[in-house]
Amino acid sequence: MTGKTLYDKIWDAHLVDQAEDGTCLLYIDRHLVHEVTSPQAFEGLRMSGRKVHSPDKTIAVPDHNVPTTEGRENVANMTEESRIQVQALDKNARDFGIHYYPVSDVRQGIVHIVGPEQGWTLPGMTVVCGDSHTATHGAFGALAHGIGTSEVEHVLATQTLIQKKSKNMKVEITGKLAPGVTAKDITLAVIGKTGTAGGTGYVIEYCGEAIRDLSMEGRMTVCNMAIEGGARAGLIAPDEKTFEYVKGRPHAPKGAQWEAALAWWKTLYSDDDAHWDKVVTIAAEDIAPVVTWGTSPEDVLPITGTVPAPEDFAGGKVDAARRSLDYMGLEPGMALTDIKVDAVFIGSCTNGRIEDLRAAAAILKGKKLAPGVRGMVVPGSGLVRAQAEEEGLDVIFKEAGFEWRLAGCSMCLGMNPDQLAPGERCAATSNRNFEGRMGRGGRTHLMSPVMAAAAAVTGHLTDVRELT
Numbered sequence: 001m002t003g004k005t006l007y008d009k010i011w012d013a014h015l016v017d018q019a020e021d022g023t024c025l026l027y028i029d030r031h032l033v034h035e036v037t038s039p040q041a042f043e044g045l046r047m048s049g050r051k052v053h054s055p056d057k058t059i060a061v062p063d064h065n066v067p068t069t070e071g072r073e074n075v076a077n078m079t080e081e082s083r084i085q086v087q088a089l090d091k092n093a094r095d096f097g098i099h100y101y102p103v104s105d106v107r108q109g110i111v112h113i114v115g116p117e118q119g120w121t122l123p124g125m126t127v128v129c130g131d132s133h134t135a136t137h138g139a140f141g142a143l144a145h146g147i148g149t150s151e152v153e154h155v156l157a158t159q160t161l162i163q164k165k166s167k168n169m170k171v172e173i174t175g176k177l178a179p180g181v182t183a184k185d186i187t188l189a190v191i192g193k194t195g196t197a198g199g200t201g202y203v204i205e206y207c208g209e210a211i212r213d214l215s216m217e218g219r220m221t222v223c224n225m226a227i228e229g230g231a232r233a234g235l236i237a238p239d240e241k242t243f244e245y246v247k248g249r250p251h252a253p254k255g256a257q258w259e260a261a262l263a264w265w266k267t268l269y270s271d272d273d274a275h276w277d278k279v280v281t282i283a284a285e286d287i288a289p290v291v292t293w294g295t296s297p298e299d300v301l302p303i304t305g306t307v308p309a310p311e312d313f314a315g316g317k318v319d320a321a322r323r324s325l326d327y328m329g330l331e332p333g334m335a336l337t338d339i340k341v342d343a344v345f346i347g348s349c350t351n352g353r354i355e356d357l358r359a360a361a362a363i364l365k366g367k368k369l370a371p372g373v374r375g376m377v378v379p380g381s382g383l384v385r386a387q388a389e390e391e392g393l394d395v396i397f398k399e400a401g402f403e404w405r406l407a408g409c410s411m412c413l414g415m416n417p418d419q420l421a422p423g424e425r426c427a428a429t430s431n432r433n434f435e436g437r438m439g440r441g442g443r444t445h446l447m448s449p450v451m452a453a454a455a456a457v458t459g460h461l462t463d464v465r466e467l468t
């Protein structure tokens, strides 16, 4: 018998039932809920007179729509659509008795930052949320993925999910990262290599020395973008760093339960003789600080490169690249470092954690935003914000000319007042650069927090290695 992958092990531990055609019923350990994809699901429960099956395993927080400015408890400051969604979540959380972090609670933030922070996300769990970046929680060795609104209703009602098993893909990052190269560069470089469809039909396990060397926060950044690589989920086997991160968090197990959990968590790795359906290997030494030039997360190049020409591509990508370049307002052949930016956004569930803010602040310390560039730092949670303030990072950002905001998804997607103006170009630490993503006509270049900070200082895309 061949061994099992980490994915196989978690899957088997949660399998409730399997039909002839391979359709399975999985038990769900944690259900995270935000205001955008849940209103109809709760409405469905109401209409059929059902309760939430496991309110103690259901955690809700508003993040996408909420303004990131002071006074946001006053819903009059929101657009009508946002207000309706946030108020629906307030009411649903109360009516159905689930865990809830409203905007007035310091623990509020982006759902994928709040879950790990509060110890809801634990190794070996199944974690779902009506949100594609649920993959983030895979950093703990949890099987975590996005679900649609009808599935949100199903999980609320039954604490189970109907699923078909994906294939196993291994992404190994060997060796050590060079200075200035970060978890964000790893995850973008993987997508640059495999494309946005490279992971379709797979659950990815990231492994190798460079992944082991990452902090838990870095691992979350890597897994966060598994979805941009097309995968169902991204996973990293838990290790001492994982256990250390989890220990003592409000909802982590304690005492004898901790010991029992730890004993199981230590079995959560892929066996040496496990079968992989696809393997991708990248040497960490070959990864440079990268940026995206186009409107797909796979449009990744080392910062030392030049803007490509449509003819550099093949098939459907030729037209896609032409359209991208047109939307992005870029000319083939220009150096990436000649691209001027109007705005810098540091935040999101990809890079809105404390280490991200520390890394950006280290570059910005004693420096100023380039003339004419606006900058916004949006901590991923109220607790990240409080920690940053305790360390004086807010002062560094403010002295550099950045706005220091309250927690939320903010500019990452244009569902709240933080948006780019048409044509405005932004160096962003988020995960998607689609047309209009940060506001209609807005142009997004994805990169790491240190690269975004470097662009903030010079006013153009910049190789951070030249600043340090």
Ligand SMILES: CC(C)[C@H](C(=O)O)[C@@H](O)C(=O)O
Pocket (backbone or CB within 6 Å): 036, 037, 064, 130, 131, 132, 133, 146, 413
């Ligand atoms: C609004 C939500 C459904 C969406 C997602 O699923 O990812 C958002 O979080 C995003 O990042 O685009």
Ligand code: SF4
Pocket (backbone or CB within 6 Å): 063, 064, 110, 112, 131, 133, 348, 349, 350, 408, 409, 412, 413, 430, 431
């Ligand atoms: S920060 Fe961005 S990517 Fe993350 S959940 Fe919010 S909108 Fe989605």
